[in-house]
Amino acid sequence: xxxxxxxxxxxxxxxxxxxxxxxxxxxxxxxxxxxxxxxxxxxxxxxxxxxxxxxxxxxxxxxxxxxxxxxxxxxxxxxxxxxxxxxxxxxxxxxxxxxxxxxxxxxxxxxxxxxxxxxxxxxxxxxxxxxxxxxxxxxxxxxxxxxxxxxxxxxxxxxxxxxxxxxxxxxxxxxxxxxxxxxxxxxxxxxxxxxxxxxxxxxxxxxxxxxxxxxxxxxxxxxxxxxxxxxxxxxxxxxxxxxxxxxxxxxxxxxxxxxxxxxxxxxxxxxxxxxxxxxxxxxxxxxxxxxxxxxxxxxxxxxxxxxxxxxxxxxxxxxxxxxxxxxxxxxxxxxxxxxxxxxxxxxxxxxxxxxxxxxxxxxxxxxxxxxxxxxxxxxxxxxxxxxxxxxx
Amino acid sequence: xxxxxxxxxxxxxxxxxxxxxxxxxxxxxxxxxxxxxxxxxxxxxxxxxxxxxxxxxxxxxxxxxxxxxxxxxxxxxxxxxxxxxxxxxxxxxxxxxxxxxxxxxxxxxxxxxxxxxxxxxxxxxxxxxxxxxxxxxxxxxxxxxxxxxxxxxxxxxxxxxxxxxxxxxxxxxxxxxxxxxxxxxxxxxxxxxxxxxxxxxxxxxxxxxxxxxxxxxxxxxxxxxxxxxxxxxxxxxxxxxxxxxxxxxxxxxxxxxxxxxxxxxxxxxxxxxxxxxxxxxxxxxxxxxxxxxxxxxxxxxxxxxxxxxxxxxxxxxxxxxxxxx
Numbered sequence: 001x002x003x004x005x006x007x008x009x010x011x012x013x014x015x016x017x018x019x020x021x022x023x024x025x026x027x028x029x030x031x032x033x034x035x036x037x038x039x040x041x042x043x044x045x046x047x048x049x050x051x052x053x054x055x056x057x058x059x060x061x062x063x064x065x066x067x068x069x070x071x072x073x074x075x076x077x078x079x080x081x082x083x084x085x086x087x088x089x090x091x092x093x094x095x096x097x098x099x100x101x102x103x104x105x106x107x108x109x110x111x112x113x114x115x116x117x118x119x120x121x122x123x124x125x126x127x128x129x130x131x132x133x134x135x136x137x138x139x140x141x142x143x144x145x146x147x148x149x150x151x152x153x154x155x156x157x158x159x160x161x162x163x164x165x166x167x168x169x170x171x172x173x174x175x176x177x178x179x180x181x182x183x184x185x186x187x188x189x190x191x192x193x194x195x196x197x198x199x200x201x202x203x204x205x206x207x208x209x210x211x212x213x214x215x216x217x218x219x220x221x222x223x224x225x226x227x228x229x230x231x232x233x234x235x236x237x238x239x240x241x242x243x244x245x246x247x248x249x250x251x252x253x254x255x256x257x258x259x260x261x262x263x264x265x266x267x268x269x270x271x272x273x274x275x276x277x278x279x280x281x282x283x284x285x286x287x288x289x290x291x292x293x294x295x296x297x298x299x300x301x302x303x304x305x306x307x308x309x310x311x312x313x314x315x316x317x318x319x320x321x322x323x324x325x326x327x328x329x330x331x332x333x334x335x336x337x338x339x340x341x342x343x344x345x346x347x348x349x350x351x352x353x354x355x356x357x358x359x360x361x362x363x364x365x366x367x368x369x370x371x372x373x374x375x376x377x378x379x380x381x382x383x384x385x386x387x388x389x390x391x392x
Numbered sequence: 393x394x395x396x397x398x399x400x401x402x403x404x405x406x407x408x409x410x411x412x413x414x415x416x417x418x419x420x421x422x423x424x425x426x427x428x429x430x431x432x433x434x435x436x437x438x439x440x441x442x443x444x445x446x447x448x449x450x451x452x453x454x455x456x457x458x459x460x461x462x463x464x465x466x467x468x469x470x471x472x473x474x475x476x477x478x479x480x481x482x483x484x485x486x487x488x489x490x491x492x493x494x495x496x497x498x499x500x501x502x503x504x505x506x507x508x509x510x511x512x513x514x515x516x517x518x519x520x521x522x523x524x525x526x527x528x529x530x531x532x533x534x535x536x537x538x539x540x541x542x543x544x545x546x547x548x549x550x551x552x553x554x555x556x557x558x559x560x561x562x563x564x565x566x567x568x569x570x571x572x573x574x575x576x577x578x579x580x581x582x583x584x585x586x587x588x589x590x591x592x593x594x595x596x597x598x599x600x601x602x603x604x605x606x607x608x609x610x611x612x613x614x615x616x617x618x619x620x621x622x623x624x625x626x627x628x629x630x631x632x633x634x635x636x637x638x639x640x641x642x643x644x645x646x647x648x649x650x651x652x653x654x655x656x657x658x659x660x661x662x663x664x665x666x667x668x669x670x671x672x673x674x675x676x677x678x679x680x681x682x683x684x685x686x687x688x689x690x691x692x693x694x695x696x697x698x699x700x701x702x703x704x705x706x707x708x709x710x711x712x713x714x715x716x717x
Contacts, residue, residue: 034542037541037542037543037620038541038542038543038544040537040541040620040621041537041541041542041543041546042543044533044534044536044537044541045533045534045537045549047529047530047533047589047590048530048531048533048534048553048589048590048595049549049590051530051586051587051588051589051590052552052553052556052590052592054571055564055568055571055586055587056556056559056564057556057559058567058571059563059564059565059566059567059568059571060559060563060564062566062567063563063566063567066566066567190447191447194440194443194444194447195444197440199437199440199441199444202444205444205447205448207699207700207703208448208451208452209447209448209451210699210703210707211451211696211699212451213645213699213706213710214645214692214695214696214698214699215649215692215695216648216649216650216651216667216691217649217651217667218649218651218666218667218668218670218671218691219649219667219670219688219691219692221674222670222671222673222674222684222687222688223454223455223457223458223688224454225674226461226674226681226684226685227454227457227458227461231678232461232678232681234457263450263454266450266451267451268710271707271710271711272710272711275707275711320560323560324560324561324562326562326651326652327651327652327667330651330655330671331670331671331674344562345560345562345652348562348563348565348566349562349565349652349655349656352565352566352569352656353566353569353570354569354655354656354659360566363566364566367562367563367564367565367566368563370560370562370563371559371560371563374558374559374560375558378558
């Protein structure tokens with residue numbers, strides 16, 4: 001009944017043979033085979049699709065529902081449409097410091113600065129904007145922003161700008177990101193460069209550098225939370241005697257959380273940068289060495305531009321992960337003192353039914369905000385940074 | 393005095409042995425420079441190792457302090473504040489401040505029993521196992537479908553799968569909590585594991601792996617009359633083993649270190665995982681802080697062991713999206 005195998009193969013047009021190995025028996029018609037294959041594919045995809053549908057897409061969409069409809073506490077099933085009043089209240093009340101013009105001034109200055117930075121990056125590359133110049137620009141900007149983040153955090157300048165809870169959380173998260181992402185990249189790069197040498201026993205160092213990838217946020221937070229405790233920690237060995245723990249200090253709470261985050265991410269940053277460094281071809285560097293280029297120059301003009309995909313990947317992933325930081329805040333400071341470490345993710349948790357101030361609308365608004373930020377960062381990467389990346 | 397140039401030329405012309413005729417002074421000078429270079433190189437080598445060691449202290453010191461602190465604080469009371477830097481005594485005087493006491497191994501047994509770390513480890517192990525198995529299976533199936541099957545909406549569905557990576561987890565917690573509670577899965581292993589049984593990242597990885605299968609293998613399978621299922625099990629999966637191993641290690645790490653969801657989905661101690669256990673240990677009173685330190689060590693050691701054993705696979709999993717080309 002069935003045709004011999006070679007005739008079945010000959011029956012299949014070449015294009016189809018490329019993307020579908022027609023592995024079915026030759027007895028059925030091609031259409032039947034395609035239907036069977038499609039059904040098989042859907043069957044294969046079904047488990048994952050169900051999980052995604054129930055636990056990713058449905059909750060995401062439900063946020064909008066939570067925002068727009070008010071649940072009647074007596075009849076939880078019935079919800080009434082209340083429009084955008086609630087989100088408007090959550091988002092736009094008490095936004096800027098009401099006591100004077102300084103808040104407005106500070107916010108305007110900030111907006112202008114960000115616009116200038118982005119515009120510089122977005123401008124069409126002239127023939128002169130070489131990969132190393134762009135990469136150097138990004139690294140310098142990262143350094144400056146990182147330093148700015150630290151300064152703003154230590155001076156608690158954020159009080160100058162916003163009073164509204166939601167934007168305050170966002171602002172804190174931005175500062176937190178500025179404190180962790182550049183530091184992480186520079187540290188990862190330093191470790192990767194140091195461990196890239198051909199020395200005896202270098203693999204031991206590489207294992208040590210990468211080992212923090214096994215620590216979780218809980219482990220890192222417990223380790224540093226207790227080590228920085230004035231009574232049982234190691235600060236007295238450094239000659240520092242504190243009246244109260246760092247985690248209760250409004251100035252140092254966020255930097256502490258940032259430090260713990262950077263430490264915990266060190267392993268991952270090292271692994272990523274190391275992988276990128278290994279992709280830098282040696283022959284180019286050898287040629288440069290023969291041509292007489294010194295080590296520093298070789299590094300900045302050749303290695304770093306060739307590392308630009310990795311650097312940009314680290315910036316994007318680092319930013320996204322920084323915006324989702326939660327565990328270390330929960331263990332170290334619980335969002336405090338006051339609201340000083342209330343990052344976006346923690347604010348969402350706090351507003352959820354298991355937090356301290358349950359407020360489903362506020363939680364939903366914060367969730368949508370978090371999603372939008374993540375989306376914008378990703379779009380920024382694919383549209384703008386990707387075009388400036390130098391692919392060897 | 394050196395007759396070097398002429399002699400050398402003659403030797404070169406002769407094409408014979410190059411008896412480099414150089415003066416004694418030149419030889420002495422060359423030797424001095426060579427030894428200076430060697431010493432210089434040794435210093436530079438030392439400098440490099442020094443830098444490497446200093447950098448590794450960043451990682452090692454907190455770990456060391458944790459281990460030492462877990463051994464130095466007697467359970468039930470704080471004998472020293474602060475506990476000391478070394479797990480043994482040192483002669484008095486200036487060294488006194490660094491002295492610890494005899495190591496208190498009780499911290500670990502206490503953390504395991506009173507601190508419930510044993511229970512938490514079991515819970516973490518079960519939940520992690522379920523998640524890892526689930527993620528590997530769903531990713532293999534999905535990856536195979538996207539790589540080797542043709543069906544309508546294939547591209548759209550692939551984008552949808554990738555899009556799940558775009559939605560931050562915190563965005564879903566509100567509703568997921570309600571869903572889990574309504575299904576009666578609050579405080580259960582099911583509730584802890586089910587939301588994570590599939591991952592877009594895993595599907596992406598496995599699709600990459602399956603796309604690498606050479607065409608002649610596929611043609612041979614056609615000739616041999618293999619169905620898709622058989623091809624998957626007999627050919628595709630064995631070939632994709634490195635990627636599957638990478639995904640396994642990566643998933644294990646992510647699942648074991650999860651924090652937010654176990655915090656939300658459990659209230660009862662019975663189903664608490666290791667990470668949440670650590671939080672509660674830390675928040676207990678200062679007198680039992682040794683349990684917190686010991687608990688931290690207990691929580692990290694399995695991962696460290698796995699890491700040292702499967703470093704390569706883990707790195708492959710982590711860098712799958714990072715490095716282009």
